[in-house]
Amino acid sequence: MSGHHTSTVLVVDDLATERRLLYHALKSDHRVLEAGDGAAALAQLESEPVDLVLLDLHLPPHPESAAEGVRILQEVRRLRAHCPVVIVTGDQDRGVALDMVRRGVADLLLKPIEAEVLRTVIARALERAALERELHEARERAAERATFGGLIGRSRAARELFARLERLARAPTTVLLQGESGTGKSAVARALHIEGPRAVKPFVVLDGATIPETLIENELFGHARGAYTGAEAPRTGRIEMADGGTLFRDEIGNLSAAAQAKLLLFLDERAFTPVGSNQPVRVDVRLVAASNRDLAELVREGRFRADLLFRVQVTTVTLPPLRERREDIAPLAEHFIATLGTEFGRPGARLTPAAVSLLEDFPWPGNVRQLRHVLESSLALADGDVLDAADLALPVVPSPGAEPAVTVPPAAADPSAGARGQGTFGGRVAEFERRLLVEALERTRGNKAAAGRLLGLDENQIRYLCRKHGVG
Numbered sequence: 001m002s003g004h005h006t007s008t009v010l011v012v013d014d015l016a017t018e019r020r021l022l023y024h025a026l027k028s029d030h031r032v033l034e035a036g037d038g039a040a041a042l043a044q045l046e047s048e049p050v051d052l053v054l055l056d057l058h059l060p061p062h063p064e065s066a067a068e069g070v071r072i073l074q075e076v077r078r079l080r081a082h083c084p085v086v087i088v089t090g091d092q093d094r095g096v097a098l099d100m101v102r103r104g105v106a107d108l109l110l111k112p113i114e115a116e117v118l119r120t121v122i123a124r125a126l127e128r129a130a131l132e133r134e135l136h137e138a139r140e141r142a143a144e145r146a147t148f149g150g151l152i153g154r155s156r157a158a159r160e161l162f163a164r165l166e167r168l169a170r171a172p173t174t175v176l177l178q179g180e181s182g183t184g185k186s187a188v189a190r191a192l193h194i195e196g197p198r199a200v201k202p203f204v205v206l207d208g209a210t211i212p213e214t215l216i217e218n219e220l221f222g223h224a225r226g227a228y229t230g231a232e233a234p235r236t237g238r239i240e241m242a243d244g245g246t247l248f249r250d251e252i253g254n255l256s257a258a259a260q261a262k263l264l265l266f267l268d269e270r271a272f273t274p275v276g277s278n279q280p281v282r283v284d285v286r287l288v289a290a291s292n293r294d295l296a297e298l299v300r301e302g303r304f305r306a307d308l309l310f311r312v313q314v315t316t317v318t319l320p321p322l323r324e325r326r327e328d329i330a331p332l333a334e335h336f337i338a339t340l341g342t343e344f345g346r347p348g349a350r351l352t353p354a355a356v357s358l359l360e361d362f363p364w365p366g367n368v369r370q371l372r373h374v375l376e377s378s379l380a381l382a383d384g385d386v387l388d389a390a391d392l393a394l395p396v397v398p399s400p401g402a403e404p405a406v407t408v409p410p411a412a413a414d415p416s417a418g419a420r421g422q423g424t425f426g427g428r429v430a431e432f433e434r435r436l437l438v439e440a441l442e443r444t445r446g447n448k449a450a451a452g453r454l455l456g457l458d459e460n461q462i463r464y465l466c467r468k469h470g471v472g
Contacts, residue, residue: 149191201245366456
């Protein structure tokens with residue numbers, strides 16, 4: 001058995017002759033330990049790597065009953081939860097022994113025991129125990145790197161989120177996803193779809209950030225032939241495309257007043273009328289909406305209907321920012337680098353421990369999206385497949401303890417700040433903003449789109465900053 005683990009069997013019997021018989025039957029295949037009473041058995045369990053216990057129920061101080069054997073069984077369960085116990089007993093103990101089997105012992109042997117039967121029972125119990133240990137370890141690993149519908153995370157915040165999503169996936173209720181930009185709202189919406197009963201039906205996305213407001217109503221509800229000039233054919237809207245499945249409406253706060261009214265009507269009646277038509281269309285669609293803005297604040301500003309807010313926030317799920325679940329940075333980074341390596345034709349791509357440590361220390365104002373963009377840029381610019389800390393295209397961040405913001409939103413920045421004294425607040429913000437921009441452009445060799453992804457900015461924002469600071 002060289003090269004293989006030799007299992008250790010503990011024989012517990014108060015009769016030395018019985019122990020000797022069992023020892024000789026097992027010694028060729030196993031390491032055999034012996035104990036003549038409960039105290040000796042427990043001492044062996046605490047000091048030796050016991051894989052299986054062969055236990056006689058009748059032990060001193062009361063060998064006439066099974067009480068001591070039952071106690072030792074309970075102690076084995078406490079000390080070695082996954083250690084199998086095989087009961088050895090006489091005919092008169094059948095009732096007690098069978099009850100023990102129902103309590104979870106591995107097997108029952110009646111004296112006198114045939115050596116070949118003993119070896120077969122022991123081998124079978126050890127094999128079953130090994131499989132159970134593997135299953136237990138697999139479950140522990142799965143819990144440690146908890147996943148849900150392709151989402152990855154092992155932090156407490158992630159596991160709590162996954163548990164809630166698992167319950168929601170089975171329900172037909174409308175869900176509102178809230179969280180900072182880049183926290184993965186679209187990925188969560190897709191996970192809710194694929195883990196629920198609608199998984200075989202369409203998952204349709206309507207992104208309010210990429211479709212002009214004037215076209216959103218048409219995209220959402222479709223139009224009839226001749227609805228307006230140039231509408232020579234009818235168009236199916238996203239709601240109808242999602243029939244039987246899920247419609248994910250990102251940035252729902254961007255809906256026009258007319259589109260809000262029609263969406264409210266649809267949520268109430270589960271029917272809608274395409275633009276230019278008077279024929280209602282009835283569909284079965286689950287709505288998952290998302291917003292990185294406070295919809296209640298939009299209601300107070302008169303830009304979002306209060307009654308629609310009540311309909312879409314039937315259940316609200318708030319996604320935690322990445323900085324609040326740092327335990328998830330390493331598994332996310334390893335997942336992204338493996339995926340990107342495959343996409344780039346570099347399947348050997350991996351991160352060194354130093355690179356992972358640096359990623360874990362970064363504040364990630366752009367959240368999961370920014371993490372992926374940084375790894376994408378880093379891998380694209382790296383010479384080899386192994387990314388070390390020096391290969392990471394991380395943007396400059398404020399000093400420790402400072403607010404982990406990457407840039408000031410254009411609406412809040414003062415274009416004339418750079419012209420004023422550098423000691424003023426506006427001047428220092430502009431100087432820092434320009435430094436971030438230059439660093440990102442240097443790292444991406446002047447590629448504005450890639451620099452924008454590094455900073456978590458869209459194309460309009462990066463172009464604005466380049467014009468504002470006269471770079472790029």
